[in-house]
Amino acid sequence: MKAVGLITEYNPLHNGHLYHLKQAEKSTEADIAIVIMSGNWVQRGLPAIADKWQRAQAAIDAGADLVFELPFYYAAQAGDIFADGAVRLLADLQAASIVCGSEHADTDFIDLAKQAPATDGDMTFDVKNQTYASNFAAALQAKTGFQLENANDILAFSYAKAILKQKLQGRLQLLTIPRVAAGYHDDVLNNGRIASATAIRKALADEQDISAFTPMKNLKYTDYEEKLFELLKYRLSTDGLGQIRSVYQVNEGMEFLIKQAIEKNPLNFAEFIAMIKSKRYTFARLHRVLVYILLNIKVDQMNLAMQNPYHRLLAFTQAGRAYLHEKKKQFQLPIISHVDQKIANKSLNIDYKAGLVYDQIMGIKDAQDIKRTPIQA
Structure with missing residues (x-):
């Protein structure tokens, strides 16, 4: 059996997905589709709009055969680590290919990624009032002429780099398809049936009807910021500088x-974020760092977790079960x-703790992990 892999967040799953x-x-x-999906926390360091079980069920309903959770230590990370972890899991699951969306689907991202090492140490990286991503994109454009600025292009490029880093070229193919109808950051619903996840979340918060844009039912908006800020204030008020400094990715003062x-x-989370925002740090990086602080994840804990990954099965079909039975000796x-x-x-350990905090913030009473078994379709 041949498998195609998809790396997703489904926050929420929509018609574009x-x-x-x-x-x-x-x-x-492909005979089956394997979905690697972020768990309860997404890459931007924010809680997912629906828990991982709701989104795994939606993925199976949409036609996926196997849904595995992308662990927190890969999911709530910058693009390179996010991609590297997801590619590693799909390669171990013996996927033959990864298919992702792209704003420039005709680009050979593997070839582009082969030129990336030549940008290391470029003088533009010395621009201290810019993010690393901005400096890297400028250096890459100077080298290749390609402007790496669109969200899906950046992820496709990251997957390509991960494939090269893990020496998977020839074994794991990377295919891109054009992103259609809506841009990644579009924040309003359009007149068609495909809208971005950003627009759908915003519409849900505004109590608009989103049924035409997503097959997911019973979605509800939870204003998580107040509860998140309460927990974060307690942690930051009681931890000393040394404790905060020991948390993963807390650096540069x-x-x-x-x-x-x-x-x-500060009066609220938005005001607090505004106080620490600068050109050097993106909102996503700050959100991730604050969640690391909230969960009290130390550098050695995160590094150890990333060195010992696993496949957390969330949902499967009968075809997915047959695939696992056929390939299990290769994992x-x-x-x-x-x-x-x-x-x-x-x-x-880290995912369990992240799930408990997610439950508190989102007001969920059902256990995320203990005694939960995979969804069967």
């Missing part, structure tokens, strides 16, 4: 900036389908 899934299966003639901001008693990483307290505290 349905198109992506169908085109992926069609273009690769960021702990002083954060501590000073919280001591000014190097363990598949976790049932979670007890021992596994939660050991293998799933």
Whole structure:
């Protein structure tokens, strides 16, 4: 059996994702589709609009055969680590290809990525009032002429770099399809049936009807910022500078900036973020760092987790089950389908903790991990 892999967040799953899934299966003639999906926290360091089980069910309903959770330590990360982790999981699951959307689908991203190392150490990286991503894009454009600025292009480029880094070229093919109808950052619903996840979330918050744009039912908007800020204020008020400094990705004196901001008693999360925002740090990076602080994830804990990945199975079809049975001897990483307290505290330590905090913020009473079994279709 041949599998195609999709790397997703489904925040929420919408009609554009349905198109992506169908085109992926069609273009690769795959027998099954494997979805690697961010869990309860997405790449931008924010809680997903619906929990991972709701979104896994939506993926299976849409035609996926296997849905695995992209662990928090890969999911809530900058693009390179996000991509590297997802590609690693799909390669171990013996996917033959990855299909992703792109604003420039005719670009050979593997070839583009081969030129990326030549940009390392470029003088533009010395521009200290710009983010690393901006400096890198400028250096890449100077080298190749390609302007890497669109969200899906950036992810496709990151997947290509991961494939090269892991020496998977020839074994794992990267295919891109054009993003249609709506841009990644479009924040309003259009007159068609495809809208961005950003626009759908905004419309949901504004109590607009989104049924024409997503097959997911019973979606509701939860204003998470107040609860998130309450928990974060407690952590930042009680932890000293040394404790904050020991958290993953807190560097360059960021702990002083954060501590000073919280001591000014900001009224809400938005005001707090505005106090620490600068050209050097994107909102996404700041959100991720704050979640790391909230979860108290130390550098060694995160590094150890990334060195010991696993496949957390969330949902499967009968075809997916048959694929796992056929390929299981080829997998190097363990598949976790049932979670007890021992596994939660050991293998799933970071994800388990992230799930508990997600539940508090989103007001969810059902357990995310303990005793939950994969969805069967």
